[in-house]
Amino acid sequence: MIxxxxxxELPASGRAADDVLGELEGMRSGDVDWRAGRSFGLVFHAGDEVEAVARAASxxxxxxxGLNPLAFPSLGRMQQDVVDMASGMFHGRDGGRQAAGFMTSGGTESLLLAVEAARNRGRDERGVTEPEMVVARSAHAAFHKAGGYFGVKVNVVPVRDDWRVDVDAMASAVNDRTVLVVGSAPQYPQGVIDPIPEIASLASERGINCHVDACMGGFVLPFMEDLGYDLPPWDFRVEGVxxxxxDVHKLGYAPKGASVLIHRDVALRNHHVFMFDDWLGGFYASSGLAGSKPAGPMAAAWAVMNLIGRDGYRRLTATTIEATRRMIEGVRSTPGLTVLGEPQAQCVAISAAEGATVDVFALMDELATKGWHLDRQKPPDSLHATVSAGTAPAVDDFVADLRxxxxxxxxxxxxxxSTDYAPIDPST
Ligand SMILES: Cc1ncc(COP(=O)(O)O)c(C=O)c1O
Known part of the structure; x- marks a missing residue:
């Protein structure tokens, strides 16, 4: 614990601006040096120009x-543009499809609202009062958070040897109360894509929701497809999704506070919109968890997506995936280490090879002395690397330091x- x-204490009298900003600069000195490309996660950097534009827009x-697009029509327009651009990337408007959605503050909020939408649809269309969802053990922890927030029981099913969800187990766990099945593209821990068509068909047979968590892959997989990589189907081209x-704030390279949740059509989207018309303050509608909504991340996301464009994302993706593949080879050729499964995009899990005695957590302590940051995860004990354009140039140095x-x-x-992601001491 830190x-x-x-x-x-709140200062009795305000401090000088230089003093305040100077202290902030000082505090940062202990943080991970992501600019050196040594943090395989948390910060995703696409170069100085992208950073400068994001900063200016923020x-x-x-x-x-962002609460009120009537007062700030520009923000309404930006949200619409970001959602439309992403819908296009996910084939949400092919063949007359009319995908619709909203910007959110990040992957977690997008997942929370996807669960809320599924719960509300189950209640309104099928009268489900004790809703349940089925997720893989690999699905992001935010689904469990959502289960707690919205009263949806989470049925967890195992993954197979290749780390993809066991669809037979998922089918067996679906029942009359199920409102949602989930697949990830890719899942975070080992970077593999769940069998989305099979998961989606479980949903469409029963008239329930199928959410694809592409928080990691949404800004990578479309461009990998452009580049000719062979990928399984995962987006709105799959019936039943x-x-x-x-997340625009991951491999979309926008600063934090920007994700999208896109539904196949407006009717599905409306299940997550909150509307209230019995308040002395008037009619109140809100698309997300927050009321007042920071506009900086919306503007930065809009600016960054327009600045980078499809050709730019294609270039960034090529750099990222080539570096990821070099990392995988480098790890696998290091005695005692292996990579779990066959990562399909930019997420890699490094673990001890079968029969090897190397302790990857001790290894991480050693790597940290060289300024590297990877998250420790389990089970099984492993180190998580999300490669991105900003970390790609450091991959060869990383492999050398790893050896x-x-x-x-x-x-x-x-x-x-410990594998604490966000340490909170329950005793204080
Ligand atoms: C697959 C996946 N979903 C959701 C999230 C949550 O995103 P956020 O941290 O932006 O809330 C993450 C974060 O790493 C993720 O990898």
């Missing part, structure tokens, strides 16, 4: 409020088996 020292809209989430770290660590194990 010790932040004694509780802060600052331009620092104070505006009712919604897709994709040296394996030698340095030998059979040493660390006591610390």
């Amino acid at each position: 010790d932040f020292g004694p509780p802060a 600052v331009m809209y620092l104070e505006e409020n 009712t919604s897709i989430s994709a 040296a770290a394996v030698e340095a660590v030998g059979d040493r194990r660390t006591e610390d088996r």
Whole structure:
């Protein structure tokens, strides 16, 4: 647990601007150095120009409020454009399809709202009062958060040896109360794409929702397809897929606070819109969890997507996937290590090879001394790398340091088996 020292007090009198900003600069010095391309996750950087444009757009809209597009029509327009651009990428408008959605603050909010929409649809169309969803063990933790928030029981089914969801187990777990089945494209832990057509057909046979979590893949898979990579079907071209989430703030290269949740049609979308007409404040409608909504991330996402364009994303994806494949080869050719499964996009899980004694958590401690950041995950004990355009140039150095770290660590194990993603001490 991180010790932040004694509780802060609001300063009795305001401090000088230089002093405040200087302290912030100082505080940052202990953070991971993502600019050096050594953080395989958390920050996704597409170069100085993209950063400069994102920064300018964010600052331009620092104070505006996305809550009310009547007051700020520009923000309504940006949201519509971002959603439309993403819908096009996911074939949401092919053949007269009319996909519709909203921007959200990130992958988690997109997943929360996908669950809420499924719950509401099950209640309104089928009278389901005790809703359930079926997700793989590999599905993002936010589905469990959503289950808690919206009162939807989460039935977890195992993954197969290739880390993809066991669709037979999923079919057996579906019952009359099921409102949602979930597939990921790709799932985060091992980077493989679930069998979306099979999952979606479970949903369409029963008139329930099928959400595809493409928070990681939404801004990669369409461009891999352009580049000629062989990929299984995962988007709105698959009948039965009712919604897709994709994070502009991951491989879309926008700063944090931008994702989209897109439904196959407006009727499905309307299940997640909150409308209330019995308030002394008047009619209130809201598309997401927040009321007042930061406009900076919306503007930055719009600007970055327009700046990069399809050809730019294709280039960034080529760089990313080539580097990912080099990382996979580098890890597999390092004695004692392996990569779990066959990652299909940019996420890679590094673990000990069968029969090898190397402790990947001790290995991570060693790598951290060289400034590398990968998340520790389990089960099984492994290190997670999300490669992106910003980290691609560092991959060869990473593999060299990884090899040296394996030698340095030998059979040493660390006591610390934690895989805390966001440490919260329940006792304070
Ligand atoms: C597949 C997947 N879904 C959802 C999320 C949640 O995204 P966020 O952290 O933006 O809330 C992540 C985050 O890594 C993810 O990998």
